[in-house]
Amino acid sequence: MTIAAEDRLAEAGRRLVAAGVANARREARLLRALAGDDETRFADYIGRRAAHEPYSRILGAREFWSLDLALSPDTLDPRPDSETLIEAAVALLPDRAASLEVVDFGTGTGALLLALLTEYRHATGVGIDVLPGAIDTARRNATRLDLTARTHFMAGDWAEINLSPADVILANPPYIPGGEIAALPPEVARFDPRRALDGGADGLAAYRALAPIVRRVLRPHGWAFFELGAGQSESVASIMVESGLCVAGRRRDLAGHERCLVLRQAELGR
Numbered sequence: 001m002t003i004a005a006e007d008r009l010a011e012a013g014r015r016l017v018a019a020g021v022a023n024a025r026r027e028a029r030l031l032r033a034l035a036g037d038d039e040t041r042f043a044d045y046i047g048r049r050a051a052h053e054p055y056s057r058i059l060g061a062r063e064f065w066s067l068d069l070a071l072s073p074d075t076l077d078p079r080p081d082s083e084t085l086i087e088a089a090v091a092l093l094p095d096r097a098a099s100l101e102v103v104d105f106g107t108g109t110g111a112l113l114l115a116l117l118t119e120y121r122h123a124t125g126v127g128i129d130v131l132p133g134a135i136d137t138a139r140r141n142a143t144r145l146d147l148t149a150r151t152h153f154m155a156g157d158w159a160e161i162n163l164s165p166a167d168v169i170l171a172n173p174p175y176i177p178g179g180e181i182a183a184l185p186p187e188v189a190r191f192d193p194r195r196a197l198d199g200g201a202d203g204l205a206a207y208r209a210l211a212p213i214v215r216r217v218l219r220p221h222g223w224a225f226f227e228l229g230a231g232q233s234e235s236v237a238s239i240m241v242e243s244g245l246c247v248a249g250r251r252r253d254l255a256g257h258e259r260c261l262v263l264r265q266a267e268l269g270r
Contacts, residue, residue, distance in 0.1 A: 008039070012046045019050040027055055034059060052186035057084040067117035069141050073113035074133030076196045082172055084259040085225040086115045088147055088251040089168065092262065098167075103217060105158055105171040105210060106126065108196060110138030110151070110169040117147055123168075127153045128161060129193060158210060163217050165196040169263075171214075173206030175199040175232060192205055203229055207236050211243035212265065223248070233258040241266070 009032055014022035027049060033044035045058055056062040056077050062069050063079040065086055071077060093100070101124040104113035107127030117123050122126040134177050142151045154161055176197045179191055188197070199205050207226070215226050221230070228236055237247045240263055249262035 004209065008042070012042070015046060015050055019052070021049060021052070030055060031058065033085055038078060039070055053191055054060075056185045057191055062109070064109075064111045065118070067111070067114060067118065067141075067145060069109045069111055069114070070137055070204075071109060072133055072137040073191075074129075074131040074193055075108040075137050076192050078109055078212070079254045080186065081114065081255075081257075081259050082227055083115070084251050084253045085170060085172070085227055086119070087224050088249070088260045089116060089170075089223065090119055090261055092249075093120070093168070097122055099123065100167045101164065101167040102126070103163060103170045103171065105213075106173050106196065106206075107138050107153065108134050108172070110141045110153070112172060113138075113151065114141060114145055114147055116170065117150055118145070124150045125152075126163065126166075127151065128158060129153075129155060130157060131155065131193060134193075134196075158213055163213075165219045165222075166217050167222045168218050169214055169218055169222070172227040173199065173210060175203045175206065175227070175229040177203040178203060199229070202235075203232065204235055204239065205237075207239050211239050211245065214240075215244045215265075218245075220265055220267070222264070226261045226263065228257075228259055228261055230257045233261060236261055237258070 013025040013028040016028055023264050031045040035045055048058055062071055062078050065083055065088045089256055102123055102125035103128040107113055107129045110127050113125045113127045129135050135153045135155040175195050176199055178198045179196055218224055244266045245263045246266045248264045251256045251260040253259035
């Protein structure tokens, strides 16, 4: 790298520091590598990151469960915390050759569904999202991972889609109380789709909507894995139990938060 290029990199790092970007110098180097020798593109990337657009969105992709997933404006940027659901499923479903039928509510990029299908080679799945742009992105990701033949994606309201019985249900519903979204880090509040964040006044609206659907769709010996917001475990558990489901377990993320609620049909007991 020339002295001039080093100077531009240092200036970019200072600009990101001034904007309050964490790990600013590292991110400047990543954006430099992404832009290559194109100085105009590098300047654009630095401006976008200074406005708190996440690096993953500038890149247009995010790694999840070792899968390279494309992002779009209609999808959440998948977080490592969501991998807790896949960890829970793999721990409870040891037969990797099982012919599982999976439903993923709020599929977004398809992250949860596609990750699970890579673990279970005979599994098939349906991903549902209210945002058509998310469905387009999930389909592209399935194609990139050679999973098109084992996936089907549908745009629409969960309650209005006729679903076949499922062995596994995955769900990462919106769970942020609507009034708290503006206070989230700008990387989230400005760039993740609000429909994928807003869980209503108390953050629990999507769980209330999903509970009777899961009760109806989940097979008698099936498993459901729900992502939770911090501190929501007991409230979501109560909603599910009232709908005739049984809490079969909970799993914490790396930060120690109860991130995954494991559910079964109530007649199976705990």
